[in-house]
Amino acid sequence: xxxxxxxxxxxxxxxxxxxxxxxxxxxxxxxxxxxxxxxxxxxxxxxxxxxxxxxxxxxxxxxxxxxxxxxxxxxxxxxxxxxxxxxxxxxxxxxxxxxxxxxxxxxxxxxxxxxxxxxxxxxxxxxxxxxxxxxxxxxxxxxxxxxxxxxxxxxxxxxxxxxxxxxxxxxxxxxxxxxxxxxxxxxxxxxxxxxxxxxxxxxxxxxxxxxxxxxxxxxxxxxxxxxxxxxxxxxxxxxxxxxxxxxxxxxxxxx
Amino acid sequence: xxxxxxxxxxxxxxxxxxxxxxxxxxxxxxxxxxxxxxxxxxxxxxxxxxxxxxxxxxxxxxxxxxxxxxxxxxxxxxxxxxxxxxxxxxxxxxxxxxxxxxxxxxxxxxxxxxxxxxxxxxxxxxxxxxxxxxxxxxxxxxxxxxxxxxxxxxxxxxxxxxxxxxxxxxxxxxxxxxxxxxxxxxxxxxxxxxxxxxxxxxxxxxxxxxxxxxxxxxxxxxxxxxxxxxxxxxxxxxxxxxxxxxxxxxxxxxxxxxxxxx
Numbered sequence: 001x002x003x004x005x006x007x008x009x010x011x012x013x014x015x016x017x018x019x020x021x022x023x024x025x026x027x028x029x030x031x032x033x034x035x036x037x038x039x040x041x042x043x044x045x046x047x048x049x050x051x052x053x054x055x056x057x058x059x060x061x062x063x064x065x066x067x068x069x070x071x072x073x074x075x076x077x078x079x080x081x082x083x084x085x086x087x088x089x090x091x092x093x094x095x096x097x098x099x100x101x102x103x104x105x106x107x108x109x110x111x112x113x114x115x116x117x118x119x120x121x122x123x124x125x126x127x128x129x130x131x132x133x134x135x136x137x138x139x140x141x142x143x144x145x146x147x148x149x150x151x152x153x154x155x156x157x158x159x160x161x162x163x164x165x166x167x168x169x170x171x172x173x174x175x176x177x178x179x180x181x182x183x184x185x186x187x188x189x190x191x192x193x194x195x196x197x198x199x200x201x202x203x204x205x206x207x208x209x210x211x212x213x214x215x216x217x218x219x220x221x222x223x224x225x226x227x228x229x230x231x232x233x234x235x236x237x238x239x240x241x242x243x244x245x246x247x248x249x250x251x252x253x254x255x
Numbered sequence: 256x257x258x259x260x261x262x263x264x265x266x267x268x269x270x271x272x273x274x275x276x277x278x279x280x281x282x283x284x285x286x287x288x289x290x291x292x293x294x295x296x297x298x299x300x301x302x303x304x305x306x307x308x309x310x311x312x313x314x315x316x317x318x319x320x321x322x323x324x325x326x327x328x329x330x331x332x333x334x335x336x337x338x339x340x341x342x343x344x345x346x347x348x349x350x351x352x353x354x355x356x357x358x359x360x361x362x363x364x365x366x367x368x369x370x371x372x373x374x375x376x377x378x379x380x381x382x383x384x385x386x387x388x389x390x391x392x393x394x395x396x397x398x399x400x401x402x403x404x405x406x407x408x409x410x411x412x413x414x415x416x417x418x419x420x421x422x423x424x425x426x427x428x429x430x431x432x433x434x435x436x437x438x439x440x441x442x443x444x445x446x447x448x449x450x451x452x453x454x455x456x457x458x459x460x461x462x463x464x465x466x467x468x469x470x471x472x473x474x475x476x477x478x479x480x481x482x483x484x485x486x487x488x489x490x491x492x493x494x495x496x497x498x499x500x501x502x503x504x505x506x507x508x509x510x511x512x513x514x515x516x517x
Binding site: 147149150152153154155156157158159163167168171172174245247248 | 314317318319339341343344345347349350351353360361363364365392393394412
């Protein structure tokens with residue numbers, strides 16, 4: 001990594017993080033903010049170190065549930081989008097019900113999920129419900145945006161529906177699909193944690209318990225791990241997206 | 256030696272349009288009462304102002320659009336999807352496929368085996384002079400190169416009817432002339448039937464054996480003219496006085512077409 005790259009790309013996001021951390025540390029140590037409201041960053045780090053086995057185990061549980069829920073969203077969401085894109089009437093008839101997933105207050109139905117799916121599967125179900133809508137919506141937009149000229153080209157050679165879907169419409173929708181995945185990935189983690197608030201597992205469970213014990217430092221440690229998990233997932237999707245679309249634009253192809 | 260292409264050409268297919276009429280919702284009459292017979296192996300330019308319904312006519316011939324009335328005959332068609340090649344206004348390549356696999360696409364859709372289609376694609380790419388670029392992706396190519404790939408894709412099935420919809424309109428003058436010369440050369444060797452839609456008088460005059468001039472929307476034929484030029488066209492023809500004379504004929508017809516529609 002060159003000094004120039006470091007100055008341009010690494011330093012800018014790091015500076016505010018350091019500034020906020022130092023300010024928080026100072027504010028708590030000086031007694032400007034009571035530590036039961038906001039813990040000093042050093043306390044959060046201390047909690048991370050002390051409670052590491054427990055917190056790391058919780059993070060793995062949350063990661064596991066988020067990934068399974070997210071994978072289900074991708075599989076089922078894409079199929080729903082393909083079905084919706086098959087004819088305008090299908091879309092008119094069923095799309096409003098897909099919006100349901102967008103508007104459902106997940107925290108309110110989480111207890112229902114426990115009844116329906118049991119404790120173990122509630123977290124996965126919650127991650128799934130929250131992350132499926134952006135995947136359906138973006139994939140559908142992508143599938144419907146196929147260039148008419150390219151569709152004519154495929155018609156000219158009597159391409160079958162399946163061939164048109166696999167060789168034209170899905171790849172053409174890829175940039176949109178990737179947008180859906182990027183949004184869905186973050187939401188899957190949020191959905192999992194909301195589910196865990198009810199079931200008591202993972203980071204969500206740990207946050208609830210820590211709050212009851214007035215361990216604000218441990219709540220923050222959980223929050224930190226949850227957001228790191230979301231960021232990691234986001235970066236993986238970005239990498240996949242870059243690889244999948246590397247030929248689309250000269251700027252990415254040439255380098 | 257001068258040869259009239261019509262009786263000698265056997266590889267092309269004939270197109271017969273009878274009182275074609277096409278009305279789009281609006282209603283906008285795009286094409287109104289067009290009768291046109293194109294013999295096998297003919298190179299016909301369809302010339303008209305932008306948005307006059309030329310593209311609609313071409314789509315009707317390709318079977319991509321259906322006229323509201325009139326009859327279309329494309330014969331002899333044994334397996335239609337192999338015998339028609341179509342070049343659009345833009346290259347319309349698939350950005351995720353390299354040149355080779357873009358050109359091979361039609362054969363892939365028809366169900367030709369891999370070895371066979373790669374050989375045919377390589378051949379078509381060579382014909383348009385892009386042998387060096389087979390492994391490159393559309394985003395890495397210039398506009399002219401992309402259009403060549405598009406042309407190669409249309410040629411890969413060895414069509415006996417080649418339809419081109421203002422294919423070089425977006426290119427710079429020099430590249431366009433180069434591609435015109437290449438296209439003419441291809442036709443000269445293969446003698447497929449070519450229908451070339453354009454709004455450029457120079458292009459129509461340079462390429463075609465016969466030019467059909469259309470009025471502005473709705474498209475009707477104002478002039479059906481056999482160009483009085485040698486069958487073999489070279490770059491130098493563009494500055495020939497005879498060439499200018501033929502351009503004038505088309506120009507006057509276009510003017511008449513404008514007057515009629517206003």
